[in-house]
Amino acid sequence: MNEITPDKFEIRDYLRLDLMPHFMCPGCGHGIALRALLWAVHELGIDKDNLAIVSGIGCSGRVGAYIDANTYHVTHGRPLAFATGLKLARPDLKVIVITGDGDCLAIGGNHLIHACRRNLDITCLMLNNEVYGMTGGQVSPTTAETRLTTTTPAGNSEPAFDACKLAEAAGAGLVGREVTMQTPALRNLIKEGLAYEGFSFLEVMSDCTEIYGRKNDLGDSAEMVLAQKSDMRPEAYTNSAEQPFRPNRLVTGILARNDRPEYGDTYRRQAAALCGEGDDAA
Amino acid sequence: MSIETIAAEADAVTADALTRNVLIVGVGGQGVIMISKVLALLCQTQGLQVKQSEVHGMAKRGGVVFSHVRFGAKAGDPVWSPTIPMGEADVLIAMEWAEGVRWLPFLRADTGVFIADTQQVIPPFACRNRDFFAEPAYATETPSEIVGQVSDGFALDAGRMAEELGNARAANTILLGTLSASLDFPLDDWLSVLNQFVPKGTEEINRRAFLLGRDWVETPRENPAMPAPTPALPIARPGIDVRLEITRSWCKSCDICVKLCPERCLDLDDQQIVRLKDPDACTGCRICEWLCPDFAIAVHHETPERPHSA
Numbered sequence: 059m060n061e062i063t064p065d066k067f068e069i070r071d072y073l074r075l076d077l078m079p080h081f082m083c084p085g086c087g088h089g090i091a092l093r094a095l096l097w098a099v100h101e102l103g104i105d106k107d108n109l110a111i112v113s114g115i116g117c118s119g120r121v122g123a124y125i126d127a128n129t130y131h132v133t134h135g136r137p138l139a140f141a142t143g144l145k146l147a148r149p150d151l152k153v154i155v156i157t158g159d160g161d162c163l164a165i166g167g168n169h170l171i172h173a174c175r176r177n178l179d180i181t182c183l184m185l186n187n188e189v190y191g192m193t194g195g196q197v198s199p200t201t202a203e204t205r206l207t208t209t210t211p212a213g214n215s216e217p218a219f220d221a222c223k224l225a226e227a228a229g230a231g232l233v234g235r236e237v238t239m240q241t242p243a244l245r246n247l248i249k250e251g252l253a254y255e256g257f258s259f260l261e262v263m264s265d266c267t268e269i270y271g272r273k274n275d276l277g278d279s280a281e282m283v284l285a286q287k288s289d290m291r292p293e294a295y296t297n298s299a300e301q302p303f304r305p306n307r308l309v310t311g312i313l314a315r316n317d318r319p320e321y322g323d324t325y326r327r328q329a330a331a332l333c334g335e336g337d338d339a340a
Numbered sequence: 341m342s343i344e345t346i347a348a349e350a351d352a353v354t355a356d357a358l359t360r361n362v363l364i365v366g367v368g369g370q371g372v373i374m375i376s377k378v379l380a381l382l383c384q385t386q387g388l389q390v391k392q393s394e395v396h397g398m399a400k401r402g403g404v405v406f407s408h409v410r411f412g413a414k415a416g417d418p419v420w421s422p423t424i425p426m427g428e429a430d431v432l433i434a435m436e437w438a439e440g441v442r443w444l445p446f447l448r449a450d451t452g453v454f455i456a457d458t459q460q461v462i463p464p465f466a467c468r469n470r471d472f473f474a475e476p477a478y479a480t481e482t483p484s485e486i487v488g489q490v491s492d493g494f495a496l497d498a499g500r501m502a503e504e505l506g507n508a509r510a511a512n513t514i515l516l517g518t519l520s521a522s523l524d525f526p527l528d529d530w531l532s533v534l535n536q537f538v539p540k541g542t543e544e545i546n547r548r549a550f551l552l553g554r555d556w557v558e559t560p561r562e563n564p565a566m567p568a569p570t571p572a573l574p575i576a577r578p579g580i581d582v583r584l585e586i587t588r589s590w591c592k593s594c595d596i597c598v599k600l601c602p603e604r605c606l607d608l609d610d611q612q613i614v615r616l617k618d619p620d621a622c623t624g625c626r627i628c629e630w631l632c633p634d635f636a637i638a639v640h641h642e643t644p645e646r647p648h649s650a
Binding site: 068069070073078079080082083084085086087088089090093238239241242267278279280281283284 | 589590592593594595596598599600630631632633634635636638
């Protein structure tokens with residue numbers, strides 16, 4: 059319905075067909091997010107050879123493996139650190155980080171805030187399904203209060219994180235959020251992020267139907283997708299004193315734009331200057 | 341009041357000599373409620389019992405609006421229920437053509453008067469084919485067909501008549517004038533009640549619109565039922581050239597496409613794999629393709645989707 063490019067987007071051109079069908083559970087929102095990402099890549103005309111996908115550990119980490127491009131599957135929480143090195147060494151590559159809520163905010167929380175602070179030209183796609191799905195459904199930093207997980211059998215007692223506010227405060231160039239249900243809108247957001255010169259942090263609200271949805275009785279896959287439609291699970295986003303980090307309503311779209319110098323340029327100028335001095339001295 | 345009296349009165353009502361029923365239908369913004377209020381107040385000034393009941397929920401989005409007006413045939417006659425039973429409306433006024441056709445079962449088969457504006461307000465959900473410039477699925481009945489089916493029928497292009505008069509928004513007043521010819525109330529009372537309801541500064545144009553509608557009925561013409569309306573649209577459900585490519589080995593039976601398809605044209609087969617159940621209903625909207633997490637569905641438009649953008 060919303061195609062702009064004259065030639066149609068065929069997702070098979072971007073997938074490793076020998077690995078399909080992918081390992082994600084039935085109804086998992088990560089597949090929809092992957093489609094939106096590839097769609098955005100297609101519409102921006104990014105060459106697969108110049109595309110580097112770095113992913114961490116977890117369900118989201120496996121998403122990158124199905125993309126027929128240069129993909130790196132690195133240690134838990136470190137995709138942003140790896141991508142920083144990659145982007146500094148090869149500034150010609152388009153570097154995309156696919157990470158999850160646990161990977162990005164818990165194990166790699168440290169790397170996230172420093173990647174935001176540096177503002178290097180990386181697009182970070184955080185697939186937020188509010189749980190550690192692959193390891194059996196443990197509580198994650200974005201699990202909403204009172205939700206049941208395998209490690210919180212009496213309901214989660216910790217407040218949940220608003221990752222977008224964190225990224226904005228840490229200085230990320232572009233911060234956005236979208237739900238998987240709005241696939242064309244998600245594609246547009248990812249396009250903005252890819253086109254942005256600087257660090258763009260995009261939170262994708264995904265669904266874990268098999269583990270999180272089942273344990274919390276959130277309905278089947280279709281119901282969970284439909285629940286994203288408006289205020290999206292409002293009980294998870296109450297803006298009370300107990301939930302200081304949560305917006306009372308799930309705001310989507312571009313949430314913050316913080317135009318600062320891109321770090322790669324600064325770094326290369328400094329490196330060139332230092333190299334020049336070294337040459338003169340020799 | 342004893343049970344016997346109530347029963348006797350109820351019997352009298354079922355003999356349907358006591359109540360006059362006027363059903364007014366249209367879509368949002370056409371003035372359905374205004375007409376019914378004029379009529380209801382007029383009945384009150386004549387000393388009749390009157391009940392009015394309306395639905396105008398989604399009116400501002402072009403949704404359906406209808407209003408039931410019931411009043412006693414003479415002073416003292418009771419009106420029991422505020423809604424008109426099916427097949428008992430004495431007059432059906434339709435501001436919008438398809439709404440008129442839809443409410444026809446409410447009209448009294450033998451003596452009912454059908455008054456309809458032939459203007460068409462095509463709702464978004466009639467646009468089943470999402471291609472540009474595609475024919476919408478809209479009522480295909482022509483005014484001559486309908487007017488031939490009812491005992492007394494008037495189909496007039498009130499929208500255009502009001503526009504020629506100087507204000508397209510007076511179309512409802514024209515239909516009110518047409519209605520006045522079917523009811524037995526003095527003309528002066530009609531006009532004085534109408535004056536209380538129309539916005540300040542439009543009294544004169546509404547008076548002229550009212551008289552125009554009233555005269556339209558009384559003007560002899562060769563075929564009163566055929567005022568040369570805009571031609572009805574011929575296509576009800578156009579065939580759309582869409583092909584769904586389903587990769588069976590990739591489908592994981594998650595059901596998202598089946599439940600989120602707006603046309604409900606998909607289902608799961610005996611092996612729990614998605615299939616296209618109703619190919620004719622598919623409009624090629626691509627929602628299943630977008631929301632399939634397993635990329636099992638691809639929608640192909642055999643004809644170019646947007647001819648003008650090529």
